Amino acid sequence: LSTxxxxxxxxxxxxxxxxxxxxxxxxxxxxxxDERDLFHGQTALVLRPGTAQAVADIIAICAAANIxxxxxxxxxxYCGGSIPNADGSEIVVSLARLNRIRDIDPLNNTMTVEAGxxxxxxxxxxEDADRLFPLSLGAQGSCQxxxxxxxxAGGVQVLRYGNARDxxxxxxxxxxxxxxxxxxxxxxxxxxxYDLKQLFLGAEGTLGIITAAVLKLYPRPRxxxxxxxxxxxxxxxxxxxxxxxxxxxxSVTAFEILNRACLELVQDHIDGARDPFTxxxxxxxxxEISATRSDGGTREAAETVLAEALDAGExxxxxxxxxxxxxxxxxxxxxxxxxxxxxxxGCIKHDISVPVSKxxxxxxxxxxxxxxxxxxxxxxxxxxxxxxxxxFNLTQPSTDDAExxxxxxxxxxxxxxxxxxxLGGSFSAEHGIGVLKKPELERYKSAVEQDLMALVKGAxxxxxxxxxxxxxxPKT
Amino acid sequence: LSTxxxxxxxxxxxxxxxxxxxxxxxxxxxxxxDERDLFHGQTALVLRPGTAQAVADIIAICAAANIxxxxxxxxxxYCGGSIPNADGSEIVVSLARLNRIRDIDPLNNTMTVEAGxxxxxxxxxxEDADRLFPLSLGAQGSCQxxxxxxxxAGGVQVLRYGNARDxxxxxxxxxxxxxxxxxxxxxxxxxxxYDLKQLFLGAEGTLGIITAAVLKLYPRPRxxxxxxxxxxxxxxxxxxxxxxxxxxxxSVTAFEILNRACLELVQDHIDGARDPFTxxxxxxxxxEISATRSDGGTREAAETVLAEALDAGExxxxxxxxxxxxxxxxxxxxxxxxxxxxxxxGCIKHDISVPVSKxxxxxxxxxxxxxxxxxxxxxxxxxxxxxxxxxFNLTQPSTDDAExxxxxxxxxxxxxxxxxxxLGGSFSAEHGIGVLKKPELERYKSAVEQDLMALVKGAxxxxxxxxxxxxxxPKT
Numbered sequence: 015l016s017t018x019x020x021x022x023x024x025x026x027x028x029x030x031x032x033x034x035x036x037x038x039x040x041x042x043x044x045x046x047x048d049e050r051d052l053f054h055g056q057t058a059l060v061l062r063p064g065t066a067q068a069v070a071d072i073i074a075i076c077a078a079a080n081i082x083x084x085x086x087x088x089x090x091x092y093c094g095g096s097i098p099n100a101d102g103s104e105i106v107v108s109l110a111r112l113n114r115i116r117d118i119d120p121l122n123n124t125m126t127v128e129a130g131x132x133x134x135x136x137x138x139x140x141e142d143a144d145r146l147f148p149l150s151l152g153a154q155g156s157c158q159x160x161x162x163x164x165x166x167a168g169g170v171q172v173l174r175y176g177n178a179r180d181x182x183x184x185x186x187x188x189x190x191x192x193x194x195x196x197x198x199x200x201x202x203x204x205x206x207x208y209d210l211k212q213l214f215l216g217a218e219g220t221l222g223i224i225t226a227a228v229l230k231l232y233p234r235p236r237x238x239x240x241x242x243x244x245x246x247x248x249x250x251x252x253x254x255x256x257x258x259x260x261x262x263x264x265s266v267t268a269f270e271i272l273n274r275a276c277l278e279l280v281q282d283h284i285d286g287a288r289d290p291f292t293x294x295x296x297x298x299x300x301x302e303i304s305a306t307r308s309d310g311g312t313r314e315a316a317e318t319v320l321a322e323a324l325d326a327g328e329x330x331x332x333x334x335x336x337x338x339x340x341x342x343x344x345x346x347x348x349x350x351x352x353x354x355x356x357x358x359x360g361c362i363k364h365d366i367s368v369p370v371s372k373x374x375x376x377x378x379x380x381x382x383x384x385x386x387x388x389x390x391x392x393x394x395x396x397x398x399x400x401x402x403x404x405x406f407n408l409t410q411p412s413t414d415d416a417e418x419x420x421x422x423x424x425x426x427x428x429x430x431x432x433x434x435x436x437l438g439g440s441f442s443a444e445h446g447i448g449v450l451k452k453p454e455l456e457r458y459k460s461a462v463e464q465d466l467m468a469l470v471k472g473a474x475x476x477x478x479x480x481x482x483x484x485x486x487x488p489k490t
Numbered sequence: 491l492s493t494x495x496x497x498x499x500x501x502x503x504x505x506x507x508x509x510x511x512x513x514x515x516x517x518x519x520x521x522x523x524d525e526r527d528l529f530h531g532q533t534a535l536v537l538r539p540g541t542a543q544a545v546a547d548i549i550a551i552c553a554a555a556n557i558x559x560x561x562x563x564x565x566x567x568y569c570g571g572s573i574p575n576a577d578g579s580e581i582v583v584s585l586a587r588l589n590r591i592r593d594i595d596p597l598n599n600t601m602t603v604e605a606g607x608x609x610x611x612x613x614x615x616x617e618d619a620d621r622l623f624p625l626s627l628g629a630q631g632s633c634q635x636x637x638x639x640x641x642x643a644g645g646v647q648v649l650r651y652g653n654a655r656d657x658x659x660x661x662x663x664x665x666x667x668x669x670x671x672x673x674x675x676x677x678x679x680x681x682x683x684y685d686l687k688q689l690f691l692g693a694e695g696t697l698g699i700i701t702a703a704v705l706k707l708y709p710r711p712r713x714x715x716x717x718x719x720x721x722x723x724x725x726x727x728x729x730x731x732x733x734x735x736x737x738x739x740x741s742v743t744a745f746e747i748l749n750r751a752c753l754e755l756v757q758d759h760i761d762g763a764r765d766p767f768t769x770x771x772x773x774x775x776x777x778e779i780s781a782t783r784s785d786g787g788t789r790e791a792a793e794t795v796l797a798e799a800l801d802a803g804e805x806x807x808x809x810x811x812x813x814x815x816x817x818x819x820x821x822x823x824x825x826x827x828x829x830x831x832x833x834x835x836g837c838i839k840h841d842i843s844v845p846v847s848k849x850x851x852x853x854x855x856x857x858x859x860x861x862x863x864x865x866x867x868x869x870x871x872x873x874x875x876x877x878x879x880x881x882f883n884l885t886q887p888s889t890d891d892a893e894x895x896x897x898x899x900x901x902x903x904x905x906x907x908x909x910x911x912x913l914g915g916s917f918s919a920e921h922g923i924g925v926l927k928k929p930e931l932e933r934y935k936s937a938v939e940q941d942l943m944a945l946v947k948g949a950x951x952x953x954x955x956x957x958x959x960x961x962x963x964p965k966t
Contacts, residue, residue, distance in 0.1 A: 263709075
């Protein structure tokens, strides 16, 4: 790869036009570090193209000059995938100005959006058309759909609606040579050769830049029942989930678990957070059941199943939200865990998945290992049990020093990932690879898988200009 | 590519062992032509490996010797994708003996199966575990899951459960160089680099041979309501579908339409088929609503919505099956259309899709065009309206000669495909490309899309030994 010359910088500025670029240090700063402040990069130029054509022009210039390109959406990722390298040789391309909703077709249940649309705005636009766009995650107020698709975002409704990948019918992508791939078809069936869009979903910008997408919409829930249940443990959570799915016509749309330590941490650090129960329990489930009819039938069915679960000892207590406010309060207990963690000091995070049938075993093994290694470690285990996806995080003992605690990170994370992979699981369920988890990818993926990834990268981006250094290097 | 020598044939026989190969003409015959008798190939050798390792051994031998390989499942495809070429230089690899169900995990809602499992056997095994495997199509008694995945099969429940691609969590694949890609992970979230399985799903065996898969299972319906409704036209069908999805908590699992000519054709040619109504109507919908509770609530909800639809004029009459036998009889009206067509003489078939909001417009335009070109042509339009997928078939006038009628095929199919593509649609919704639709692929896919497919093929199968001549040629 080459470095940026004044001549190329001039060409790039011309391609995006006035107001489409940032050169001053203060303006560039937010693009050069991540939310968790783990990654820090440099760049001579941040580009903010306003059209897909401008994106294509930028890439064509960079391809001709061998300049590395780092695409960036809302910059809310956890793995450093949208941060440029430290030597300043790469340009950053922010998609933020590409934020038009191009079309909504309620009869076809589709919506065509540009990459820079903020996820929450897409949810709102769907609602305005009496439809649901179900991708839902903590960062939805600032993350952009292009980033969601490039990282195959997960979130809290995967159980019912799948990952971001599953919500896409078509993509418009600028390839690493500047050509435009126009695949904005709004079709539910289209078996005409390789499904090219799949290449770019989850590729973290290493094979091209997604500029627009056709998304699937769904019937909007008319009634949402929110339940907070106290459980004897993770194993009971898996049984309760199966019982509820069965008993409510498959309309469970979220099933989050959190352990006691999560609830205590939130109560300690978040204003107004309070335990819905008077007694303490081992594990809690936050459950959302959605129906498209508002006749009360879903709530009734949920109550029946909950009563059965209490009888069976799968649940020990439960509250059902009586209002939107109560529902928000319950969700807040789950959603503020990351913030509470931040305030509680050093934290070693994991985003593992295992088969749902192995979740309890994973939590058990990983807890034993962490407690064996670090006295008084606080195990903050929460996540999406219906997907087998647990954020198994370790917060420093309140008596310890953050730096000394974090020195355990590499060894302990390897051990936790070994446990997950040993149970047929993954070391990165929804957060992706970026640069943070590249060593883990090299460690856990088979030689054949790594080779195949390198071959795909080599075929599509042989010059390695698209988000170089992330995920994989090309093999040609 | 090279031709088979006695030496290579000997090696291949050794790789599969006794009973794993067929050389005699009679034994080979069923592997050399398709169900519709449109394609005819030759081969010196049909191999029937009994293990994934034997598949790998076969491919390694062929890779070293540059021999073309044609993978074959149940051989029920419509586009010639599983038939070898006419010069006999390619070998056929049947996956039929790879038919073990390796594992069922009801708590994880997954099932691990080998490629040669017959779809109906997988459905039954899921049922025995009190789960549903929802892929459902006419050929399910003989098609094999490996072929379903390699062609991304669709069928009648796509509306609710997606295409075959959407039902897969992991794949085991033998690559064109004989290496084994072990991706049999049973995870709902696994963002660890490129999603390699997507490459092989829908690639029709041109990038490798799928030997096993982890499939998703779903809650089994406890109550299925089958409705046959008379409608004023296709536009009303789209409205009725939206109303029903909304009114039954999204539990509509099938919504098939057929026009009057379909019903007449079936009554003329299929024993015992009878019109459920006394009057004739323009269009009919066969609807299936599934629920996981058997409390009658779903039937009640369906009845309420149907009454609203009758009031609104979207439906003109409707019957709800009162028994499993009645339900089977109604489904028979839909499922025997292909057989009735065969008996009615020459038929020009199309498998198009358009956005659901454009279905009525497509049918209207395509009907006008066909009737303009051929006097008294019988328009047999049926299909999966929830996916925008219409089998828009043309049956010869009863007074015409099949050969003379079929002479219109090329011109008329081009016109029909032009109409679909002009409405943002596809010329092959669920049947794939094979060799039949390669000219259409070259005609309708953009240069960029074709180039990208060729690059992917070139990266993974640079020698072009995997199902050569199907879909695309490699670019290296």
